[in-house]
Amino acid sequence: MLWKLNSRTINLLRACHLTRNSCRGTVLPMVALLPILAVPLSWGQEAEPAAGAPHPLYLRLRLDNPVKAKNLKPGDVLPGKLGLDVYSGNQQIFAAGSPVQLTVDQLATRRRVPNDHWPWVIKFFTPRHEKYPVFKSATVVAPDGSRSALPVETISIGERVEVGPKRKQNQKEPQSPAAAPRRKLGPTVVLAAERGPANGVPELATRGNSSAVTLPPGTPARVVLLGGVSAGKSRAGEAFSARLIEPIRVNSEVVIPEGAVFHGRVAKSSPPKMLSRPGSLFLSFTSVEIPGKAQPLRVEAVVTQIQRDDHSHTTLDPEGDMHGGNPGKAWLLANIGVTAGFAKVADDGAQLLIEAVVSTATDASTAGTGKIVAACVSGVFLLTRHGRDVVLPRYDEMEIMLSRSATLPAGH
Numbered sequence: 001m002l003w004k005l006n007s008r009t010i011n012l013l014r015a016c017h018l019t020r021n022s023c024r025g026t027v028l029p030m031v032a033l034l035p036i037l038a039v040p041l042s043w044g045q046e047a048e049p050a051a052g053a054p055h056p057l058y059l060r061l062r063l064d065n066p067v068k069a070k071n072l073k074p075g076d077v078l079p080g081k082l083g084l085d086v087y088s089g090n091q092q093i094f095a096a097g098s099p100v101q102l103t104v105d106q107l108a109t110r111r112r113v114p115n116d117h118w119p120w121v122i123k124f125f126t127p128r129h130e131k132y133p134v135f136k137s138a139t140v141v142a143p144d145g146s147r148s149a150l151p152v153e154t155i156s157i158g159e160r161v162e163v164g165p166k167r168k169q170n171q172k173e174p175q176s177p178a179a180a181p182r183r184k185l186g187p188t189v190v191l192a193a194e195r196g197p198a199n200g201v202p203e204l205a206t207r208g209n210s211s212a213v214t215l216p217p218g219t220p221a222r223v224v225l226l227g228g229v230s231a232g233k234s235r236a237g238e239a240f241s242a243r244l245i246e247p248i249r250v251n252s253e254v255v256i257p258e259g260a261v262f263h264g265r266v267a268k269s270s271p272p273k274m275l276s277r278p279g280s281l282f283l284s285f286t287s288v289e290i291p292g293k294a295q296p297l298r299v300e301a302v303v304t305q306i307q308r309d310d311h312s313h314t315t316l317d318p319e320g321d322m323h324g325g326n327p328g329k330a331w332l333l334a335n336i337g338v339t340a341g342f343a344k345v346a347d348d349g350a351q352l353l354i355e356a357v358v359s360t361a362t363d364a365s366t367a368g369t370g371k372i373v374a375a376c377v378s379g380v381f382l383l384t385r386h387g388r389d390v391v392l393p394r395y396d397e398m399e400i401m402l403s404r405s406a407t408l409p410a411g412h
Contacts, residue, residue: 055259056192057093058224058245059138059152060084060397061100063187069157070107072133078102080189082140084222087247087258088195089291094148099141102152102189104133113156113393132157138191150193155395159310160188165318181315185307190395212410213255215248219402221301222246223262224395231279231324231390232271239265240283242398255408256297261289262400263296268321271389276335278313278324278387285400299406305399306392313388324388335385339378347374 063080072078079101086094112130137149162183223242234240241263248256264285272279285301302320313325327335350373351366392398 055195055226055243056153057086057088057150057195058243058395058397059086059100059150059191059193061102061138061189061191062185063189066159066187067157069133070131072104072107074104074106076104076133078104078189083185083188085246087245089257089259090247090254094140094142098143101139101141102133102135103137103139105136106134107131108134135191138193152191152193155190155192156309157189158187160185160307161310161312163306163308163312163314163316165304165316165320184310190397192395213250213408215250215255215299215402215406215408217402217405219248219250220304221248221256221262221400221402222397223400224397225392226261226394228391228393229266229281229283230392231269231281231322234266234269234281236266236269238269239263242285242400244288245397256288256290259291262299262301263287263289264301272324272386274384274386276327276332276385276387278326279389280324281322281390281392282320283322297406297408299402300404301400301402303398304401307397314390322390322392324390327387335382339381342381343374343378346377347371350374 060083061080062083063078065079067078079099082094082096082098082100085092085096109129109131112126112128132154135152135154138152140148140150142148162185164181164183166181221244223244226241226243229238229240241261244256244258244260244262247254247258248260262285264283264287266281267284268280268282270280283303285299287296287298289296303316303322304320306314306316306322308314313328315323315325317323347370351363351370354366354369355361355363
C-alpha cells in the first residue's frame with residue numbers, strides 16, 4: 001500500500017528536523033500517528049507501466065463451472081474457454097473459444113476492489129481485504145493441439161454481465177437477446193498476461209500509408225480502462241485513458257492495432273445524492289495514440305457497452321450516460337435495519353438523559369419524548385441516505401463507438 005503524506009505532516013517533520021532538541025518529545029508521537037496523518041493514494045491511481053513499456057495482454061475467459069474464489073485451494077484446476085480473441089498489435093495470438101486451463105498456485109490477500117453493491121453502513125463492517133487465487137500460468141490449447149503457457153496475473157474472478165443501452169420507452173421494435181440491456185456472461189476470469197514474441201503468427205492485413213483512411217461514425221472499439229473512475233470521486237474535466245484490445249479495421253484491413261491508447265475526459269459527473277438518488281457518469285473519448293505514430297488522432301467517441309459484476313445495478317442509456325441504478329430491495333432493507341437501530345438508541349438515550357436531568361421524570365413520562373426523538377433521528381437518517389455510485393475499476397472492459405468520422409491522413 002502506497003501512502004502520501006499531507007503538507008501539514010511534512011512541514012512539521014521538517015521543523016522537528018531543524019529544531020531537533022525542542023521537538024524531541026514530538027517525534028515519537030508523530031511517528032505513531034503517521035498511519036492516521038498519511039493519505040492513501042486514490043484507488044484509481046494504480047501503478048502504470050513505465051514509459052515505452054508494453055501493456056500486458058488482456059485475457060477474458062469463461063469458466064466451465066461456477067466457482068467461489070475463497071473456496072479454491074492450491075492445485076485446483078479451472079477449465080474454461082477464451083471469451084474473445086487475443087491480439088498483440090496486428091497479430092491474432094489466440095482465437096475466441098480456445099480451451100484454457102488454470103491451475104491455482106496459491107491464495108493471496110489483496111485490498112477489496114471498490115464496488116457499488118451495498119450502502120456505506122454495510123461496507124463499514126465488510127472486511128477491507130479479500131482472498132483471490134494466484135495462477136502461475138494459463139495454458140491455452142490451439143486448434144492444432146499445441147499448448148502455450150502464459151505467465152498471468154489475476155485481475156478479477158466472478159460472475160459478469162454485459163450492460164448495454166436501455167431501450168427508450170417509445171421504441172417498440174423487438175430486441176434481440178444479444179442486444180438486451182443485461183446479458184449474463186457466466187463465471188468469468190480476467191487475466192493480464194505477459195507480452196512475449198509471437199513467433200510464427202501471421203500478421204493481419206494492414207492498410208498502407210499511401211492514402212488517407214476515414215473511420216465512419218458508428219465504428220466500434222473494445223477497450224479496457226487503465227485507471228479507475230467513478231461518479232463519486234471523479235470530477236468533470238478529469239482525464240483518463242483506456243487501451244484498445246482488438247484492432248480497428250476498415251474493409252477488413254487493420255487501421256489501428258491492438259495496444260493503441262485512447263485518451264478522454266469525464267464530460268459529466270454527478271455523485272450520489274440524498275434521498276437515495278444514484279450517481280451518474282459520462283465519459284468522452286477525444287484522441288487515440290497509435291503505436292509508432294508521432295501525433296495522436298483526434299476522435300469523438302462515447303461508451304455503448306460496459307462489463308460489470310453480476311451484483312452491479314449500473315445502467316447505460318443510448319447517449320452513453322451511466323447511472324447507478326435503483327437501490328433495490330436489499331439496499332432498502334439494509335438502510336431500514338440500521339434506521340431501526342439508530343431509532344432504538346435515540347429513544348433510550350433521550351429517556352436516560354431526561355431522567356438524569358429531571359429528578360421527577362419516570363419512564364412513563366419520558367416515553368413520548370423518546371419516541372419523538374427516535375422518529376426525528378430515523379427520518380433524518382433515511383432522508384440523507386445516498387444512492388448507488390457508478391464505479392468503474394481499472395481493467396474494466398467496455399465498448400465505445402465513434403460519434404463522428406475520423407480521418408487518418410496519408411503517411412499516418
